[in-house]
Structures are given as structure tokens and as C-alpha cells.
Amino acid sequence: MWNKFKWLMSGYSNHKLALTWLVVGTPAIAAIAMLQPMVLKYLFDVVKYGKGELPALLQPIGAMLQRYELSPLAEALTIQLILAVVVLVVYNALQGTRAYMNQRLEWEFRQRAFASTTEKGPDFFNAFRTGDLVTRMTDDVAEKLAWFACSGIFRFYEAVLIVVIGVAMMLTLDVRLTVYTVTPLPILIIIFMFTSSSLDKRFDNLQARISDLNNAMESCFSGTRVVKAYNREEAWKEKFAATIGARRKAEISTVRAWAAIDSLYMYIWQFGIALVVLIGGIMAAKGSITIGDFVAFTSYIFLLVFPMFDIGQFIVKGRQSAVSIGRLMEIQNFPAMVSNHNGDHSAIDFEKIRFANVSFRFANSEHYSLKDVEFEVNKGETVALVGRVGSGKSTVINLLTRLVDPNEGMIMLDSRPLKSLSLDNYRDIIGYVPQEPVLFSDTIEGNVRFGDNSISAEKVTEVIKLAQLDSQLERFPNGLQTRIGTRGLTISGGEKQRVAIARALARNPKILILDDCTSALDARTEERLWSALHEVMPDMTCFVVTHRAKTLRKANKILLFEEGKIIDRGTHDELLVRSDSYRELYSRSELQEAVEG
Missing domain, CATH: 3.40.50.300 (P-loop containing nucleotide triphosphate hydrolases)
Structure with a gap:
């Protein structure tokens, strides 16, 4: 929980002035507000008994007003008016600051979460679905966290101060009545201790169901053509209805628990208020306390109603926000597969790219996508990567773009390890076209x-x-x-x-990577594309994942992959002579091009 609180408060690192104002201004307004019932005590005692005593903090103001020869009644009303104006001005300033910080922190939390996702590798996006990420950056931030981050915390801070100051002032009026007032507090603490775990589970389940719903919508909208092509509209309607039903069920369960705890909290506190008003009224009637004491005490009780409600809100919202903070921390703390923004920032030029015994596998897998891969490519060459699905071609592309780094071995530009270069600088020299254009x-x-x-x-x-x-x-x-x-x-x-x-x-780009991205181009268009590229950018090094016959013939070098290893390499003519696998692949490609015309 402490880590979550530190994460939350880190949002204030750029807003120290606002934080200072909230920390200092809140107790000031609480103290001033808690003086008002004592002025009422003075007012009623003056009216009833003809005399009264101002609190020590207000006596300097009373002394100043005596210059105007005001009656005690007029003096009390004037002091009450001054306090009301001060409370109004300061409280509005605090509210404005809290509202601004709510919006500002929402923006910063979302920016921080989004920025962290841009550092992640493919394993991150395998672990978190798109809809889940959208939920964490929208609903978790805006609906659950933004208000709590400032208003929730500082309303709780204000409420605690009002309760502490109020109880202290009430003790000066009558100890017995004060004891009756605080009697419900232990009961409320016990309720919180027994319900916090249940609330956590409900909030966590609700956020997971919201993620499921957003993911279902994203999948349906992005795949609408496939849904229609397979006539699966009714199936998707049923799936969506089930998903939204699960969210509704989780929402109702959460609201019921929240409402039950909130109601119980308020009913217990109101019972304490009724008890104090009843006993205090009897004591005032008997003369055990003055009318002013009773009015002041009753005022304190009613001034404590909303702070106690804020404390209850803080408890519930705090558990909800803790769940959301945990979900945001989960994506931020997910380890990045590649990071080196502070590497060598010098200009990148090279004559040769080398894979030196490179192997790669994902952390949660024992299967190597690439194993002991070794090859060199000279500047300006075009290299074709060919092989069956899952043979390791896409892993080479991911390594070249530094979406992932090798587990073993090294990729080098001349004598410089790729890992030693600034990630930003390196990616600036790359042009990448994925298989599915984004x-x-x-x-x-x-x-x-x-x-x-x-x-x-x-x-x-x-x-x-x-x-x-x-x-x-x-x-x-x-x-x-x-x-x-x-x-x-x-x-x-x-x-x-x-x-x-x-x-x-x-x-x-100095390095162009084409991951089977010309599959939707006809053969003649692709031929014109390659002719134009070689004419305009002769020094550009190209890596091409392809099975197109004409592209293979133009490649300076062909690497044939199978089960994560290079099983053969050479020019088109060389492989055509000695490799049965390559001849089979090439024959299929020629047949396809003949059909296309």
C-alpha cells in the first residue's frame, strides 16, 4: 500500500506550490470553521444571560470592534460575518486548486501510463489485450483515480482536521457529551476492517469486466469485415450481451456493497447525533450546561456530519483507487525487453551488419525462435529471408528493429554492438513496413x-x-x-x-525492412518498385521477407530458414542448384506469378 501511495504522490512532484497551498490552507480553513460554533455560544449566552466569553483566538477581533462601541449582540454577529467571509474566500480558493489538480493529475497519470507502453516489447502486448489497456488508461484514471488523487485525499485531510479540532472544542464544552459523540467511531473502524477485503475483490472484478467489455468492442469493430463475411453477427451479439451482462453483474455487486457500507456508516453516526441532541437537551433544560453550550455543541455535531461522510467516502474510494493504481503500476512495472535511450548518440553509419551466433527466445518459453544464427550483410545489399511459417524470419526482423534483443550472441554494425547505440538514433535510420500495414x-x-x-x-x-x-x-x-x-x-x-x-x-532510411509487405501488389508493380528503389537509393541495405520469384532473383543474398536456423544461404542461382527446399519454394512462387499474369 505504501508503494501505491508513493506512486500517487509522485504526481505532485511538478506541483509543489499547489501542494503547499493545499497542505497549509486546509488546516487554516478547518480551524476558522471550527471557531464559528463558539461565536454562536457567545451570541446565545449574551442573549439568554446578558454575558458571554469569546474564544481566546477571537478576543483580539473583539477588542478591535469595541472601538466602535458595538453591543455584545452586534459584536457577535459582526465576528460571525467576518469568519463566514474568510471561510468563503479561502474555501473557494482551495476548491479551485483541487479541481485544477484533479484534471492535471488525470492528464499526468494517463501520459505516464501511455509513455510506459511505448517502451514495451511484443511480450507486453501478448500479456495485455488492447481493450484492457484502453480501460486502464481511461476508466481507471478518469473514473476511479482522478478525483481521489487530489479532492479525495484533501477532503479526507480536511475532514480529519475538522473532526480532531471539533472534538477538542467539544471537550472544552462538556466531556460527557463528547464521549457520547465519539462512541460510534470504534464501531465504524471495525466495519472498515471487516469490509475492506471484500470491497477490494469487488472493485478488482469490476475493472476486469470493464476491460473485457472494451476488448470485445475493439475486437468487433476492428474485425467487422470478418464478422460479416462469416455471417457471425448473431454470435457476436450473443457474446457482447454476455460480456455486458457480466459487467452489469459486477457493477451491481459493487454498488450494493458500497451502498450498504455507506448507509451503515451514516446510520451509526446519525444515531450518535440523535443520542447527543437528546441528552444535551435534557442537560440544558436542567441547567447543567448553558443554552450557548448546547447550541455550540449541536453546531459542532452537525458540522461533523459531512466530514464523517467524507471519511467514509475516502475509505471506499481509497480502496477503489488502490485497485486502479495497482493496475496502472502493473503495466508501468512490466519489464521492457529493450531499452537504451542513453547509448551512443553519434551519427550512425556502417559498411556491414553482422549477426554473430544470435539466439532468441521469450522469457516464458523454452523454445528458441532463433538458434545460433550467423550471417553478414554489406551496405547496399538486398537480402531475402525465406522459409516456412514459424521458421524464424519474423524474429530476425524483430531483432533488426530492436523490438527485442538477443538472449545470446550479438548484432553488430561494423565493430559497434547494436545494444551500445542509442535506441532512438538507431531507429531513425530504419524504414520498416510490416506484413499487415498499419x-x-x-x-x-x-x-x-x-x-x-x-x-x-x-x-x-x-x-x-x-x-x-x-x-x-x-x-x-x-x-x-x-x-x-x-x-x-x-x-x-x-x-x-x-x-x-x-x-x-x-x-x-539506411536500412529498409520489408516483412512480406508486397503480397498485395501485382508482379509488375513490384518490379517497378524495386527498379525505382535501386535507382534512387543505391546505398540502402534491404532485408526482405518474401516468396516472390522475381524478388528472390534480384536479391544479392538469400537466407533459407527452418526451425529457427539458417539451413542454407547463397544467391538465387546457387540455391536453385543445391537446395531441394528452395527449389520447391521457388517453383510454387513461379506458378503463383504465372497465374497472376
């Missing part, structure tokens, strides 16, 4: 720039032409400014791949 709900130009405004309009036009997309622009209503929808749903598969290729080329 496009965003933006314009074609926006997808090519990918947030890099340093890329000129001329460069965008150049790479669009290189990617063989220029001939397709005429069919788009607004040319490069045409919006292509989420994941590029409004354009064809081949057009998606060409936009993704243009994006990779826009940064003038």
Missing part, C-alpha cells in the same frame, strides 16, 4: 509524414511516386488530403501497402 485515421499525406513535419511536401510526392502510388491518386477525391478511415478501411490492400512503403521511405 495505417491511421488520417489523410494519405498524414500517414506518410507520420507526425514528422520536417518531411517536405516535395519529399512526400517523391516517395509516393517511388512506392508506385502516384498512378492511384487520381481516383482519390482529394488526392493526398483524402482521409482513409481507421486502419485504412476505405482503400485497397495494395494501396495500403504502398502508403506504408512511402512512409518508410520518407525518412531516407
